[in-house]
Amino acid sequence: MKISTLLYNTLYAVTFCLGAINITHAKPLQDYVPVLDQVKNNAFQIDQKKGYLVKKVKPHVYVITDGIWQSAFITTGKGVILLDAPQSFGQHITQAVAETTDEPIKMLVYTHSHVDHIGGSQHLKNIPGLKIIAHQAVADFLKEKNDPRRLLPTQTYSGDHVINMGSETIHLDHHGNYHSTESDTFVYLPQRRFLMVIDSLAPGYVPFRDFDLTHNFHEYLKMFDAILDYDFDVFVGGHLTQIGTAKDVRTTQAYVQDVYQTVKRMHSQANQFEIMSAAAKKIGWDNKFALFNVFLEHIVEESAREIEARWIDKLAGVDVWAKSHARTALIYVRWDD
Template identity: 40%
Template sequence: MKFLRSIAFIGAMMTATVAALAQEPALPDFAPVSAEVKSRAWPIDPAKGYVVRELKPTIYMVTDGRYQSLFVVTNRGVVLFDAPPSLLRNIEPAVAEVTKQPIVSLVYSHGHIDHIGGAGVILKRHPNLEIIAEEGVAHFLKEQKDPNRPVPNKTFKEATTLDLAPTTVQLKIGHWHSAAGDLLAYFPAEKILMAIDTISPAQTMFMGFNLTQNTEEYIKVFGQLLSLDFETLVTGHRSNPATREDVVQMQQFVNDVYETAKRVSAADTKVVIGRAVAKYKDNGYAVARAVTDSQVAQCEKEINSRWLEKISNMDVYAASQCMAALVYFQFDVGPRSGD
């Protein structure tokens, strides 16, 4: 009896689930991941779950296909850049693959959990760990009181150079992504640059210009990167680093989104406002929303028509990038006479 009752219960649950699914709106269609992105991805042995490669002598990148860390084998031990939680179980095996040296320092790129949330565990395993970050990031982490993101014990203000003999790295604060500050790490001798959460090579950046909290600086970061003589850019995401050409392409894309948002903002809104007022009456937010929705839709359509063939999956976040550019143009820049 009990058994029959459970069967009946499961049957009822399944019917309810099917009914619930039927009420869900249909999922939108998107273009598949491009052949270019797939062919450039570093292959990952599924049994291992990660791949580590030497970018230049002493400088290595490890990735699980989603996140990236960099590490440098110096004369005094291994200096690690970032400790994403998703990579945590892979970082030490990856280091052990290339050196017997212990991890002695950890440099934070910025304060976000997804890039440094594995630091607490690394510190537990290496109690003498030196943790380096810019002052703004250190201040932010002090406020967070998160054991997974221990407060740095060595800070610098704005810029510094670390002696990673036999090489050196120049560290400089940036503001393209997180409010507490980002890190530009430049290895001039090796022409390697690390700038986390700038772009994903040949693929769309994440929503809202990669979740930037400073659109003005995000738009400017491409010029800042290209002013440096680099060949390899580690951006923290995906399984392969980016090139100069990737940065040039994304700069063109972001500039096009901005110019489109600017043009769309200048278009006449009388018709859409008229329709919205007729429907929403004195609900001013609803009217404003109707105007924004129509501007985003126009921008999204244009951007998709120009970039979908060139940048993998850009249709997924085209509307979101347009929204970021529209907000930036309309509130930060503002229409000027003569525009």
């Protein structure tokens, strides 16, 4: 026992040290621009000791956040409806609701299948009679995964779905899978002008890596018009330090369109043979992957340089993710567009 503990500790120490030595950065950390003042000023102030904040955003509608993930809940007069249960603060959700209302939690709605947004459901399994609602495609995937962190839905639907409970009406709408492979849900409360579209965009910031990890950039591009067709004045995107409005959606749409159009122009103008020939002079023509990568990365680098110059003072994180966004757009432009 002692020997194995010693061995574990030694291995841990060695791994930790090697890990510390081997960490690599895309660029020196100090070279990133500071987060924009406007973003810092709009940030939710989270009590780190408590670990979460409940913010009333509309009558009956509350956002819960730990400063990185966001979910919401709705009081209806007949019970509480939870919208997602993020893994990062799942253990606080029942407490957060109890601090806000005497109504019992009756229902949990899943927006999509990803564990970071619904893996906190494991902490809700003892709520008596809890209904868990999800799109059939999400339910099928979760059944396959058999993941104890993500409770299985008790009720499924196909197409769109409307929930009526007490005073509230909640629309679960679908506009193509802009993010996950199974199904992505728009949650809309028309009488509250509240719209939640998880993992779409983060007000104040550029989208996360690969345009919010989209599996389908074609659908992602169309998502913005789908959002802007709704009548809303509170928008929840599921991540980071603030919520937003339609203006934030329009700003991010302009950024995404700029990346797409810039990459498209760079790709059409670049002389693939010339760029690959220059590289082949150094390494010959045998390594076709390496030569093709030189061409693709040339477009990524040139596009990101332009994008950063135009957006660095408008949205936070441009210098972190512009190359990633250019790579996602390039795959679309070259193979699907």
